[in-house]
Amino acid sequence: MARVKIRFFATYRDLAGVREFEVEVPDNTTVLSLAKLLEEKFPKLKGRLIEGDKIREETKVLINGRNIEWLGKEDTKVNDGDIVAFFPPAAGGYRDHK
Amino acid sequence: MTFSQRHTNRLSPIELVRYDRQLPVFGVEGQAKLKETSVAVIGAGGLGSFELLYLAGLGVGKIVIVDGDTVEESNLNRQVLHWEEDIGKPKALSAAEKIRRFNPYIEVEAVPERLTERNAEEIIGRVDAVLDALDNWETRFLIDRVAYKLEKIFVHAGIYGLEGQVIPIVPGETSCLRCLLPPKLTSPPRFPAIAPTVGIIAGIAVIELIKILTGIGESNKGKMIVFDGYTMEIMRVDLKPRPNCVCIE
Numbered sequence: 024m025a026r027v028k029i030r031f032f033a034t035y036r037d038l039a040g041v042r043e044f045e046v047e048v049p050d051n052t053t054v055l056s057l058a059k060l061l062e063e064k065f066p067k068l069k070g071r072l073i074e075g076d077k078i079r080e081e082t083k084v085l086i087n088g089r090n091i092e093w094l095g096k097e098d099t100k101v102n103d104g105d106i107v108a109f110f111p112p113a114a115g116g117y118r119d120h121k
Numbered sequence: 122m123t124f125s126q127r128h129t130n131r132l133s134p135i136e137l138v139r140y141d142r143q144l145p146v147f148g149v150e151g152q153a154k155l156k157e158t159s160v161a162v163i164g165a166g167g168l169g170s171f172e173l174l175y176l177a178g179l180g181v182g183k184i185v186i187v188d189g190d191t192v193e194e195s196n197l198n199r200q201v202l203h204w205e206e207d208i209g210k211p212k213a214l215s216a217a218e219k220i221r222r223f224n225p226y227i228e229v230e231a232v233p234e235r236l237t238e239r240n241a242e243e244i245i246g247r248v249d250a251v252l253d254a255l256d257n258w259e260t261r262f263l264i265d266r267v268a269y270k271l272e273k274i275f276v277h278a279g280i281y282g283l284e285g286q287v288i289p290i291v292p293g294e295t296s297c298l299r300c301l302l303p304p305k306l307t308s309p310p311r312f313p314a315i316a317p318t319v320g321i322i323a324g325i326a327v328i329e330l331i332k333i334l335t336g337i338g339e340s341n342k343g344k345m346i347v348f349d350g351y352t353m354e355i356m357r358v359d360l361k362p363r364p365n366c367v368c369i370e
Contacts, residue, residue, distance in 0.1 A: 090360065092361040093361055
């Protein structure tokens, strides 16, 4: 088993209601499997991380600060001790919508 | 007359005093370069307020402030250029008035209009760089398209609560923002915003801009700088451009 630290940013954190926690996953778990597990664990995240069998295009996933797009994308395996961050691009900074 | 003497002449004696503490950072030539530079700040809200203060403090020679909104009570927690007495005023005018008083040695132009397809080329065409101080992706991608086409530096900035991000785009050197981020991003109707985060993100955006302009330090062009105020971590994320990027001919 591998113990990985999950970090949610911005709207993902709001939806999950948690910013950071540890989770234990089987060895050789991929980012896609991890995201599925997270969507099950946090129902409000359902459909926010995954689209079909891929990580959603707007979802940035970093493993130990490295963008998975440069690694093996959703097939990248997570290892014991990894920090896996999920974040959507931030919203902005000025107008109050009505 | 040497090159540096000529540059010295472009800064008045009072400006040399005003910028005395930052001349060791930029040198006289770098300071003169800032004076020669024009920057449009799109949005005069939270991010815009701090970006404008920082640009004006640095002595960026011309600043164009673009915003079509008026000041509201709920802006006052973070949009530090707008005060109680400004409620109801156009934000571009309220911001311009404060910035002119803050630094009378620079040129400040207020454009009290929303940036649209109609005015984007005209506004962006007459500045050297554009700073993002927006709340929506539609206008950011409009800036990106026009700035990339006109070969203007564009620094994207966005915040969410205690978090934020900055991406500097330099046409010809980096991909455009539309290639580095998904093409269809939507903005939530309302998002949390506090002044300290806005100030930090605006500061990062302005530092990245002046590094590109003056050549000091190590630019993060094409990278996403992510600030996490919960942990005080700053990450620099290598973004991967989409294949067949629209900006690559």
